[in-house]
Every structure is written in C-alpha cells, then in structure tokens.
Amino acid sequence: xxxxxxxxxxxxxxxxxxxxxxxxxxxxxxxxxxxxxxxxxxxxxxxxxxxxxxxxxxxxxxxxxxxxxxxxxxxxxxxxxxxxxxxxxxxxxxxxxxxxxxxxxxxxxxxxxxxxxxxxxxxxxxxxxxxxxxxxxxxxxxxxxxxxxxxxxxxxxxxxxxxxxxxxxxxxxxxxxxxxxxxxxxxxxxxxxxxxxxxxxxxxxxxxxxxxxxxxxxxxxxxxxxxxxxxxxxxxxxxxxxxxxxxxxxxxxxxxxxxxxxxxxxxxxxxxxxxxxxxxxxxxxxxxxxxxxxxxxxxxxxxxxxxxxxxxxxxxxxxxxxxxxxxxxxxxxxxxxxxxxxxxxxxxxxxxxxxxxxxxxxxxxxxxxxxxxxxxxxxxxxxxxxxxxxxxxxxxxxxxxxxxxxxxxxxxxxxxxxxxxxxxxxxxxxxxxxxxxxxxxxxxxxxxxxxxxxxxxxxxxxxxxxxxxxxxxxxxxxxxxxxxxxxxxxxxxxxxxxxxxxxxxxxxxxxxxxxxxxxxxxxxxxxxxxxxxxxxxxxxxxxxxxxxxxxxxxxxxxxxxxxxxxxxxxxxxxxxxxxxxxxxxxxxxxxxxxxxxxxxxxxxxxxxxxxxxxxxxxxxxxxxxxxxxxxxxxxxxxxxxxxxxxxxxxxxxxxxxxxxxxxxxxxxxxxxxxxxxxxxxxxxxxxxxxxxxxxxxxxxxxxxxxxxxxxxxxxxxxxxxxxxxxxxxxxxxxxxxxxxxxxxxxxxxxxxxxxxxxxxxxxxxxxxxxxxxxxxxxxxxxxxxxxxxxxxxxxxxxxxxxxxxxxxxxxxxxxxxxxxxxxxxxxxxxxxxxxxxxxxxxxxxxxxxxxxxxxxxxxxxxxxxxxxxxxxxxxxxxxxxxxxxxxxxxxxxxxxxxxxxxxxxxxxxxxxxxxxxxxxx
Ligand SMILES: [Zn+2]
Ligand SMILES: [Zn+2]
Numbered sequence: 001x002x003x004x005x006x007x008x009x010x011x012x013x014x015x016x017x018x019x020x021x022x023x024x025x026x027x028x029x030x031x032x033x034x035x036x037x038x039x040x041x042x043x044x045x046x047x048x049x050x051x052x053x054x055x056x057x058x059x060x061x062x063x064x065x066x067x068x069x070x071x072x073x074x075x076x077x078x079x080x081x082x083x084x085x086x087x088x089x090x091x092x093x094x095x096x097x098x099x100x101x102x103x104x105x106x107x108x109x110x111x112x113x114x115x116x117x118x119x120x121x122x123x124x125x126x127x128x129x130x131x132x133x134x135x136x137x138x139x140x141x142x143x144x145x146x147x148x149x150x151x152x153x154x155x156x157x158x159x160x161x162x163x164x165x166x167x168x169x170x171x172x173x174x175x176x177x178x179x180x181x182x183x184x185x186x187x188x189x190x191x192x193x194x195x196x197x198x199x200x201x202x203x204x205x206x207x208x209x210x211x212x213x214x215x216x217x218x219x220x221x222x223x224x225x226x227x228x229x230x231x232x233x234x235x236x237x238x239x240x241x242x243x244x245x246x247x248x249x250x251x252x253x254x255x256x257x258x259x260x261x262x263x264x265x266x267x268x269x270x271x272x273x274x275x276x277x278x279x280x281x282x283x284x285x286x287x288x289x290x291x292x293x294x295x296x297x298x299x300x301x302x303x304x305x306x307x308x309x310x311x312x313x314x315x316x317x318x319x320x321x322x323x324x325x326x327x328x329x330x331x332x333x334x335x336x337x338x339x340x341x342x343x344x345x346x347x348x349x350x351x352x353x354x355x356x357x358x359x360x361x362x363x364x365x366x367x368x369x370x371x372x373x374x375x376x377x378x379x380x381x382x383x384x385x386x387x388x389x390x391x392x393x394x395x396x397x398x399x400x401x402x403x404x405x406x407x408x409x410x411x412x413x414x415x416x417x418x419x420x421x422x423x424x425x426x427x428x429x430x431x432x433x434x435x436x437x438x439x440x441x442x443x444x445x446x447x448x449x450x451x452x453x454x455x456x457x458x459x460x461x462x463x464x465x466x467x468x469x470x471x472x473x474x475x476x477x478x479x480x481x482x483x484x485x486x487x488x489x490x491x492x493x494x495x496x497x498x499x500x501x502x503x504x505x506x507x508x509x510x511x512x513x514x515x516x517x518x519x520x521x522x523x524x525x526x527x528x529x530x531x532x533x534x535x536x537x538x539x540x541x542x543x544x545x546x547x548x549x550x551x552x553x554x555x556x557x558x559x560x561x562x563x564x565x566x567x568x569x570x571x572x573x574x575x576x577x578x579x580x581x582x583x584x585x586x587x588x589x590x591x592x593x594x595x596x597x598x599x600x601x602x603x604x605x606x607x608x609x610x611x612x613x614x615x616x617x618x619x620x621x622x623x624x625x626x627x628x629x630x631x632x633x634x635x636x637x638x639x640x641x642x643x644x645x646x647x648x649x650x651x652x653x654x655x656x657x658x659x660x661x662x663x664x665x666x667x668x669x670x671x672x673x674x675x676x677x678x679x680x681x682x683x684x685x686x687x688x689x690x691x692x693x694x695x696x697x698x699x700x701x702x703x704x705x706x707x708x709x710x711x712x713x714x715x716x717x718x719x720x721x722x723x724x725x726x727x728x729x730x731x732x733x734x735x736x737x738x739x740x741x742x743x744x745x746x747x748x749x750x751x752x753x754x755x756x757x758x759x760x761x762x763x764x765x766x767x768x769x770x771x772x773x774x775x776x777x778x779x780x781x782x783x784x785x786x787x788x789x790x791x792x793x794x795x796x797x798x799x800x801x802x803x804x805x806x807x808x809x810x811x812x813x814x815x816x817x818x819x820x821x822x823x824x825x826x827x828x829x830x831x832x833x834x835x836x837x838x839x840x841x842x843x844x845x846x847x848x849x850x851x852x853x854x855x856x857x858x859x860x861x862x863x864x865x866x867x868x869x870x871x872x873x874x875x876x877x878x879x880x881x882x883x884x885x886x887x888x889x890x891x892x893x894x895x896x897x898x899x900x901x902x903x904x905x906x907x908x909x910x911x912x913x914x915x916x917x918x919x920x921x
Pocket of ligand 1: 070102252
C-alpha cells in the first residue's frame with residue numbers, strides 16, 4: 001500500500017492548486033479594474049447650445065445637509081415611524097439601490113453616480129480603496145468647507161477631502177447602538193452654531209447595528225427611528241434652516257429579519273426625503289421611484305458643479321423645481337450631453353447614431369432652442385415647449401443610463417478560461433488518481449522543471465500576442481505563468497495515468513451496496529439543482545428533503561434487512577418474530593422521533609426574530625437550557641468524557657455560557673448579572689482550558705495503566721478536540737440554535753448505526769468500508785449548516801459570534817470566530833467521523849487496513865465531494881453570465897463556494913497536523 005504521507009502531500013497540492021485556479025476564475029469574472037477603464041476627465045459645463053449662449057444656474061442653497069441613516073429601509077420612514085420627517089418633507093421619493101447592498105459600494109454610488117463592482121463587497125470588509133473623483137473631490141477643488149460625522153467608511157473613501165471630520169472609532173463593532181450616534185448628534189449641535197460649511201454629512205449607524213444584532217422586528221427600532229426623527233426636527237428648527245437643504249436617506253435597506261447584503265425588496269429600497277423651508281409641494285402622497293445613482297448628478301447641478309465624470313445617473317426633477325425653467329432645461333441638457341458622451345465612449349459613434357436616443361436628443365435640443373429663442377425675443381416662457389424638451393431629455397437620459405449600467409459588467413475571458421482550465425484539470429487529475437492507487441507524482445528534477453517553465457513562458461507569450469490575455473505587470477505575469485505551468489504539469493500527469501490505465505487494463509469493479517448508490521445520488525441531485533436560481537436561493541430546502549429522505553430510506557431498509565435475516569428462525573417460533581418486530585419498531589420509532597425533531601428545528605430558525613423579542617424571553621430561556629442539558633447528556637451517551645470529574649467541569653462550562661447570555665440580557669436570570677459579562681467569559685475560557693488539560697492527563701495516565709494499542713491515544717485526543725469544539729460552538733451559537741449541537745451528534749450516531757448494518761463482508765476489508773458513513777456525514781453536515789440559519793445570501797452571515805468578548809474590531813479574530821460558527825456543523829460532523837473510525841479500529845483490529853488508510857480515503861473522498869460541485873458550478877457560472885440574477889443569486893453563491901474550498905483547506909490542514917502530532921508512538 002501507498003504511504004500516507006504521499007497521499008497527504010498530493011491532496012494538499014491539489015487543494016492549493018484548485019484554490020489558485022478558482023481565484024483566477026473569480027478575478028476574471030468579477031474584474032476589479034472596471035473603474036480604471038471607465039475613468040475620464042470631467043467635461044466643463046456647456047457654454048452654448050448650437051450657437052445660443054447658455055449660462056449655468058447659480059447655487060440656490062448656501063448649505064446642504066446630507067443625513068444618512070444606515071439601513072433605513074423604505075417602510076421605516078413611514079408616518080408612524082418618523083412622523084415629523086414624513087409630514088414636513090417637501091418630497092418623499094423612493095430610491096432603488098444597486099447590489100451589493102452593503103455600505104461602501106452604496107457610498108460610492110451616492111458620491112460618484114456610478115454602479116459598483118460586485119467585488120466591492122469583498123473590499124468592503126477590508127475597506128481600503130480610495131476614490132479618484134467624486135462630488136467630494138469637486139468640492140475640495142472649489143475650496144468649500146465640508147464637515148463629516150459618522151461611519152468610518154467615509155474616511156476610508158475620502159481621507160483628505162473633508163475639512164473637518166469625526167469618525168466612529170469602530171464601524172464594524174455591531175454591539176454599539178447608541179454611543180456612536182450620540183457623538184454624531186454632538187458634532188451636529190456644534191456645527192449648527194458654525195455657518196462656514198457648505199456641506200454637512202451625517203452618517204448614523206445605530207439602526208443598522210440594531211438590525212444586525214436584534215433583527216428587523218426589534219423593539220429598539222421604533223425608538224431609534226424616533227431618535228432620528230428628533231435629529232431632523234432639531235435641524236429643521238435651527239437658526240439657518242432658511243438657507244439650507246436637508247436630504248434624508250439610507251445607504252441601503254434591511255432584510256426582514258435583520259442583515260443586509262442581498263437583494264430582497266427590503267434591502268433594495270430606501271426613502272429620499274427632501275426638507276427645506278417654504279416648499280410648495282409639502283405632503284404629496286405619490287412617491288416617485290428613482291435610482292440611487294441619480295443623486296450624484298442632481299447634487300452636482302444643485303451645487304453648480306461639474307457632473308462627476310463616472311456618473312451614469314439621471315436627474316431627479318423634484319429636486320430641481322427651485323430653478324427657473326431656463327435653468328432646469330440647462331440642467332437636463334448638461335446631463336444628457338454628459339451621458340451621450342459616455343455612450344459614445346462606451347458603444348462607439350455608429351451605435352449611438354443609429355439608436356433611438358440620438359433622435360430624442362435632437363428633438364429635445366430643438367425644443368430647448370425654441371424655448372430659449374421665445375424667451376429671449378418675446379420674454380415669454382412657453383411651458384408647453386418646456387415640457388416637450390424636458391420629457392425628451394429625461395427619456396433619453398434614462399435609456400442611456402440603463403444601457404450603461406448593463407454594460408458595466410465586463411468579463412476577462414482570458415482569466416476565466418485559464419482559471420476554468422486549471423480547476424478542471426485539477427479535478428480530473430484528482431479523480432483519476434483516486435481510481436488508480438498507484439504513484440501520483442511523476443516529474444522530478446531541475447531539467448524537467450526548467451523545460452516546463454520555458455514551455456509555459458512560450459504559451460504565455462503566444463496568448464499575449466494573440467490578445468487572449470490583456471494583463472500587464474510583473475505580478476500578473478508571474479501568476480499566469482504559474483497557472484499555465486501547473487496546468488501543463490497536471491495534463492502530463494493525467495496522460496500518464498490514462499496510459500498506465502490502458503496498459504494495466506485491470507477493470508475497476510466495485511460492487512457497492514444499494515444504499516451507497518442511494519446516498520451518492522442524493523449528492524448528485526444536489527449538484528444538479530445548482531443550475532437553477534430558485535434552488536440556490538432555497539438550498540436549505542434541498543438539503544432538508546435530501547437529508548430527511550435519506551434517513552427514512554436507511555431506516556426502512558435496515559428494518560427490512562433485519563426482518564429478512566430473522567425470517568427463517570421466526571417461521572418456527574412466533575414469539576421470536578414478535579420480539580424482533582417489537583425491537584425494530586422501537587428503533588424505527590426513535591428514527592422518526594429524530595426526523596420529526598429535525599422538522600421542528602427546520603421551523604425554529606424561521607421563528608428566530610419572534611423568539612428574540614422581550615415577550616418570549618422565557619421560551620427562549622427554556623430552549624436554551626434544553627440545548628445545554630442535551631449537550632451534557634450527549635457527552636455522557638457518546639462517552640466523550642471518561643470520568644465524573646471531567647463531566648462536572650463541562651457542566652460548569654455550560655452554566656457559564658448560560659450566565660454569559662443572561663448577563664447580555666438575552667435569556668432570563670434570577671440575579672442581576674448585567675455587570676459581569678466579561679468576567680464570566682474569562683472564567684469560561686479558563687474552565688475550557690482546565691478541562692482540556694485534565695482530560696489529557698487522564699488519557700495519558702489511563703494509557704500507562706493498561707497496555708494499549710496506539711490508536712486509543714489518538715482516538716482519545718480526537719475526542720478531546722471534539723468535546724472542546726462542541727463546547728465552543730455552544731458559546732458561539734445563537735441561543736435558540738444551541739440544541740443543534742447535541743442534535744447533530746444524535747443524528748450522526750443514528751446514521752452510523754444504520755449504516756453499520758449494511759457493511760457487507762466484502763466491504764469490511766476494503767477502502768469503501770466507511771463510504772456510506774462518510775456520505776451520511778456530508779448530508780447531515782450540510783443539512784445542519786442550513787438549519788443554523790445560513791443561506792446563499794450575504795445577508796444571513798451572522799456577525800455576532802465574532803464580537804463575543806471583543807471590545808474592538810479585529811478582523812482576524814472576528815473572521816475566525818464567524819467562520820467557526822458558520823461551518824460548525826460540518827467541522828463537528830467531520831471530526832466525529834474521524835473519531836468514530838479511530839475508535840472502531842481499536843475495537844476490532846482483525847482486518848488488514850489500518851485506521852490511517854481509512855482516514856486518508858475519507859479525506860480524499862471528502863475533498864472530491866467538494867471539488868466536483870464547485871467545478872460544475874464554475875462552469876454553470878460561465879454559461880449563466882448574462883442571466884438576470886447573476887449578480888444577486890449566482891455571484892454570492894460563487895463566493896460562498898470559493899470560501900467553502902478555503903475552509904476545506906483549513907479543515908484538511910488541521911486534521912493532518914493533529915494526526916501528525918498525536919500519532920507519535
Ligand atoms: Zn450600511
Ligand atoms: Zn450593516
């Protein structure tokens with residue numbers, strides 16, 4: 001047999017290369033440098049219209065206040081929610097925002113007037129990018145005084161553009177509901193006494209944080225809205241309001257249930273309230289719908305500035321009513337000219353000339369001219385001609401704006417092809433190597449390596465010459481070269497494997513039991529569903545039905561099998577048959593209890609926003625306590641702890657978790673524990689460490705007492721790891737999800753028990769012995785991953801675990817904790833399987849395969865079970881690239897799948913390292 005280390009190195013190399021290929025693919029699919037391509041110099045305002053001289057309108061409002069309330073969705077700003085603002089706004093408009101519905105891309109849209117790239121969502125987490133040109137830059141050039149208070153993201157985007165600024169120290173620290181907003185209002189109070197500024201930007205974060213932590217039904221939201229309404233009232237009553245324009249809007253909305261980042265109606269629509277003194281249109285009931293990118297050009301016109309060069313938005317007519325008719329037409333003409341210019345650059349002169357919007361432009365211009373002539377010669381403003389011209393300008397602007405938005409999606413086909421080729425080759429290579437258990441690495445030596453490099457360089461040169469790759473720069477050349485080298489190397493490998501295959505001509509014949517085929521087909525069905533957007537949106541349902549039906553089928557088959565095997569004896573003795581029936585019925589009953597429980601769990605997360613309300617606190621506490629009790633029971637029944645002492649320590653840990661939640665006010669408690677959340681948490685971590693130490697000591701002393709085989713120690717170590725993981729998950733999970741931890745263990749052990757019956761004698765000695773158990777592990781792991789509330793939208797990423805015990809934003813710790821919580825079901829299931837294998841190999845050491853070989857097989861198959869769907873998904877992405885939902889549904893899923901492979905890499909790394917450490921005899 002092959003040595004374990006070879007397989008492990010081979011797998012490591014496969015996973016790394018796959019991640020490399022997938023990264024290249026995604027870079028091609030979501031290009032970062034769209035902005036650079038689209039950047040242009042701002043045109044000056046037009047001076048004439050076909051010979052008629054024009055004068056730009058002058059600025060009407062001396063001061064503008066832009067008040068942004070993070071995650072203020074459209075229905076929040078209602079008559080009941082924000083009464084004063086609602087009743088006193090001159091216009092109440094509805095803005096549609098673009099995806100991704102996260103803060104930074106939305107701020108870019110607001111200030112530049114262009115839609116953002118999908119990859120911004122990734123940058124939003126690290127927030128690094130600065131903008132090149134925007135409204136803020138224009139104001140800086142004009143030496144206007146601008147003031148900012150609120151979310152730090154603005155300062156990342158505009159580090160030098162604001163004259164004075166006060167930024168929240170931690171925008172990502174979601175547990176702050178009031179402190180940050182209080183600071184913003186303080187700055188506002190101070191600035192209202194100054195009147196030197198031209199623009200004041202206020203960005204309130206509290207509402208967004210309440211949404212993230214407590215959900216959209218939280219009782220704190222109406223209070224927060226009232227607080228925001230009071231800020232508007234304060235501004236309205238200020239001394240200089242007569243020369244000010246106040247705009248109240250949100251950067252993005254909020255999903256039903258809390259977060260944002262997806263594309264539901266709640267997230268996509270925000271209000272835009274315009275408040276000023278003496279408005280004529282107060283209280284109009286109709287809410288016209290505009291796009292968020294329309295705000296930037298409109299503000300530019302209001303401030304009598306150049307339209308930002310990247311802007312592709314239209315003007316919002318309601319905001320221009322203060323201008324006289326001539327000035328309004330000037331504004332529409334200027335924006336139309338700007339958009340025509342952009343369309344010319346983007347689509348070419350021919351396309352533009354033949355398009356309908358050129359004709360509208362000519363019509364609008366001639367009406368505009370006629371209006372000006374009549375006004376200047378007869379001093380008569382013809383409202384009819386004005387409307388005619390305005391309508392045509394607006395229509396053409398809308399049309400071009402839509403076309404430009406659509407065309408901003410640009411794919412880099414060179415990188416897509418390369419990435420796809422590399423990932424496909426990796427998967428092929430891994431699959432072929434999986435089937436043939438021979439040597440897996442073929443090329444050695446410097447000469448081979450150098451010739452490979454030279455060959456790759458030639459291909460690279462050739463591709464660049466033909467224009468398949470458009471990238472320049474050392475970094476990208478190295479990346480492309482490496483990718484080509486890896487592909488060529490593995491192609492040779494594949495050819496070699498195939499050749500050996502043909503020469504050896506040993507037929508691959510494995511007879512697998514039926515239920516393995518059944519479980520395999522479950523995975524296949526799931527892979528097929530990836531082709532449909534609605535299946536991706538509701539992937540939790542797919543896993544729920546696949547998992548539950550697999551469980552039921554396993555139960556029924558096991559029942560049938562036992563009946564058959566007892567049939568012969570039972571024919572003789574009626575009483576025996578009765579006993580067998582009774583025993584099996586009991587077993588079946590347990591299975592159905594488990595399946596029924598699963599359905600309840602499935603509903604539980606849907607009701608989570610209901611459960612977190614104050615009125616249901618007792619219920620939540622009961623569920624939480626039940627979860628903790630189940631966990632303790634689970635430690636006993638699965639023999640994860642060996643002595644009473646250990647169990648006692650873990651019980652204390654569970655109690656500390658309850659105290660921690662109680663001190664946060666989530667569950668009810670007898671004592672007032674509001675003060676000591678931090679201390680409780682410190683004690684908890686100490687207890688966990690002590691528990692780990694004690695378990696290790698007990699394990700080693702036990703080992704010395706009785707002469708043991710090697711794997712008892714290994715199994716013991718993995719059991720300790722598993723127990724620690726379970727305990728930490730209890731802390732990280734939302735209170736109503738804590739039951740899942742123990743439930744997952746019960747479900748897995750039931751599955752293994754059922755699978756154990758089907759291990760045929762032929763399978764007992766082969767690699768495939770644990771295949772059915774592995775398949776169950778994958779199914780159950782995925783099922784619980786979705787039960788926990790995860791989905792394929794960014795909106796459901798639960799950020800709270802990242803801040804447990806944290807007082808500031810530390811990206812690495814937050815990342816680790818959030819990932820651990822998100823993928824906990826899969827981690828636990830995987831670790832449980834390995835522990836199970838190690839333990840079984842102790843109990844019966846008669847067969848010829850060692851536990852290590854089984855584990856290698858399991859890891860290999862597990863890797864393949866993730867690789868294949870991801871690869872198929874990447875291909876699907878290429879075919880669906882013009883699909884309507886590509887950015888709202890398919891793209892987030894792609895990033896999820898990519899992250900899944902990275903998580904696989906770390907799972908693999910951790911498992912291999914622990915096997916290596918503990919496996920020393
Ligand atoms: Zn936001
Ligand atoms: Zn947010």
